[in-house]
Amino acid sequence: MTTKQDSKFKSKVLLVEDDKMLADMYVTKFSREGMEILKAEDGAKGLEMAKKEKPDLILLDIIMPKLDGFAVLKELKKDPGMSDTHILLLTNLGQSEDVEKGKQLGADDYFIKANHTPAEIVAKVKYLLANKMKK
Numbered sequence: 001m002t003t004k005q006d007s008k009f010k011s012k013v014l015l016v017e018d019d020k021m022l023a024d025m026y027v028t029k030f031s032r033e034g035m036e037i038l039k040a041e042d043g044a045k046g047l048e049m050a051k052k053e054k055p056d057l058i059l060l061d062i063i064m065p066k067l068d069g070f071a072v073l074k075e076l077k078k079d080p081g082m083s084d085t086h087i088l089l090l091t092n093l094g095q096s097e098d099v100e101k102g103k104q105l106g107a108d109d110y111f112i113k114a115n116h117t118p119a120e121i122v123a124k125v126k127y128l129l130a131n132k133m134k135k
Contacts, residue, residue, distance in 0.1 A: 004079065012057055013056065013059065014037075014049055015059045016049075016058065017059070018061060019038055035125075038053055043072045044066035045066045046058075057086040057087075057088065057125055057128060058087045060088065062089060073105045084132070086128045088107065088124070091110075
C-alpha cells in the first residue's frame with residue numbers, strides 16, 4: 001500500500017483561513033504530503049475558489065472577513081456540484097452550540113485549533129481523502 005497518491009490523482013485541498021501565519025504553515029504541511037493546496041484569506045474568496053476549483057476537501061475557518069465560515073458552509077451545501085466535497089471546520093470557536101451548528105449545516109467534522117496539532121489535522125484529511133478515493 002502506498003502512502004503518496006499518484007500525481008495524476010493529486011488531492012486538491014482548499015484552505016479558507018484569514019490567519020496568514022497559520023495558513024502558510026498548513027500550506028507547507030499539506031504540500032509535503034503531496035497534496036495540491038489552494039488558499040483563500042476570506043470567506044467570499046473561499047466560496048468563489050471552491051465553486052471554481054472543485055477541491056476534494058475544504059478546511060474552513062469560521063471567524064473571517066467578508067463571509068463567515070457558517071455562511072460559506074451553508075452556500076456550499078446548497079450547490080449540487082459540491083456534494084462530494086468534504087468540509088472540515090477548523091476554528092477557535094469551541095462552544096458546543098457552534099459545534100452543533102457546524103454539524104447541522106453539514107460539516108463533515110469540526111476541529112478546535114487549540115485542541116489539535118497540525119499533524120493531526122493533516123492525518124484526518126489524508127484519511128478522508130483516502131476513503132473518498134476508494135469509492
